[in-house]
Every structure is written in structure tokens, then in C-alpha cells.
Amino acid sequence: MDKFQKARQLQVESKDTATKTSGSSAEFLLQELATGVTLAELAHFSEKRGHPEDAGRQKAAAIQAYKTVLKSLPEVAPTSIQERQLEADMAQLKSRLTALGVSLA
Numbered sequence: 001m002d003k004f005q006k007a008r009q010l011q012v013e014s015k016d017t018a019t020k021t022s023g024s025s026a027e028f029l030l031q032e033l034a035t036g037v038t039l040a041e042l043a044h045f046s047e048k049r050g051h052p053e054d055a056g057r058q059k060a061a062a063i064q065a066y067k068t069v070l071k072s073l074p075e076v077a078p079t080s081i082q083e084r085q086l087e088a089d090m091a092q093l094k095s096r097l098t099a100l101g102v103s104l105a
Contacts, residue, residue: 025072025075025076026076026077026078026079026082026083026086027082029069029072029073029076029078029086030082030085030089032068032069033065033066033069033086033089033090033092033093034089035065036061036062036064036065036066036069036093037062037089037092037093037096039058039059039061039062039065040058040059040062040093040096040097040099040100041096042054042058043055043056043058043059043062043100044099044100046058047100055100059097059100059102062093062096062097062100063097063102065093066090066093066094066097066104069090069093070090073086
């Protein structure tokens with residue numbers, strides 16, 4: 001294999017690796033959003049049961065999940081399906097946090 005062919009092969013492999021990494025990053029963000037929604041729901045139920053300290057911790061963790069995804073989104077190149085799911089999940093988490101009295105700018 002000459003140098004040109006080897007360089008071309010490395011280029012293709014690098015592109016494949018970058019694509020796989022980007023997809024994994026989008027999946028991580030989807031998991032982060034799912035965790036955030038769960039934490040927001042737990043905060044709601046903790047408030048209803050009269051456990052404000054638990055609710056506060058859960059709410060703070062849900063807010064952190066929201067902020068993590070918001071900060072990381074520009075660095076991720078999701079597929080169109082992942083992008084739609086990220087938008088839907090982000091809206092759901094934002095709605096849950098707003099219902100808990102959290103103001104998100």
C-alpha cells in the first residue's frame with residue numbers, strides 16, 4: 001500500500017470514528033435529558049409528600065442536567081431523528097422545571 005492509499009484509508013477511518021463519537025454524544029445527551037425529566041418528576045412528588053430538602057436536591061440535579069445538555073448541544077451533530085428527540089425531550093424537561101417554579105432563560 002503506498003502512502004497515498006494509506007493516508008486515504010486513515011482519512012476514512014477518522015471520519016467513521018468521528019461519526020460514531022458524535023452519535024454517542026447525542027445518545028449521552030438523550031440519556032441526560034431522560035435522567036433530568038425523572039429527577040424533575042421526583043422533585044414534584046417529594047414536594048407533594050412534604051420533603052422539601054429531597055425536592056431541592058432533585059430539582060437542582062434536574063436543572064444541572066438541563067444546563068449540561070444546553071451547553072453540550074453545539075458540539076454534537078445528531079442525526080435528524082436524534083435532533084427531533086433532543087428537541088422534544090428538552091421541551092419536556094423545561095416544562096417540568098417551569099412547573100416546579102424554575103425560571104430558565
